[in-house]
Amino acid sequence: MLGKTTRVVLFIILASVGNILLMGTIFIILMSLYLSFLAPLFPVGVNTTLGLVLFCASVVLTYIVYQQVLKKFGKKLKLDTLVSKKK
DSSP: OOOHHHHHHHHHHHHHHHHHHHHHHHHHHHHHHIIIIIGGGSOHHHHHHHHHHHHHHHHHHHHHHHHHHHHHHHTTTTHHHHHOSOO
């Protein structure tokens, strides 16, 4: 059985990796949709700015998805007991 500290560290590492993968996936999806449909409509100079906007949008969407996942599975996984300061 894993100790409390080990479980917290493992959760933080896995959540961070999952968060980064989710953000990359959302960014790739948004960028491919943009390049497929909207990029031909704008001048070349605008593409860099819109790429930055899409990156920021992927960060925001990742945060929203991550919060929803924590709300849904937080009670099921008993995350409150993992990070509580009571011994």
